[in-house]
Amino acid sequence: MRTYALDAGPLTLTAGVRRTELAPVLRGLVLVMVLVATFVFAMRLRGRGVPSPGSGFPPHRPDTGRSAGETV
Numbered sequence: 001m002r003t004y005a006l007d008a009g010p011l012t013l014t015a016g017v018r019r020t021e022l023a024p025v026l027r028g029l030v031l032v033m034v035l036v037a038t039f040v041f042a043m044r045l046r047g048r049g050v051p052s053p054g055s056g057f058p059p060h061r062p063d064t065g066r067s068a069g070e071t072v
Contacts, residue, residue, distance in 0.1 A: 061068065
């Protein structure tokens with residue numbers, strides 16, 4: 001008994017979507033996932049940082065005995 005290969009056309013996945021058309025979509029999804037993960041990671045790092053002093057603690061110069069703007 002002989003079997004012959006049938007010409008099935010281009011390689012396809014389900015619903016007739018070609019693999020060449022699916023690759024850019026997958027790359028785009030991976031890129032979006034990386035960007036979202038980077039944003040979440042940055043927000044977590046920002047949350048761990050030293051909190052700002054707020055309005056109850058105004059900035060002040062160290063007491064050096066010199067007037068402001070005076071050098072040596």
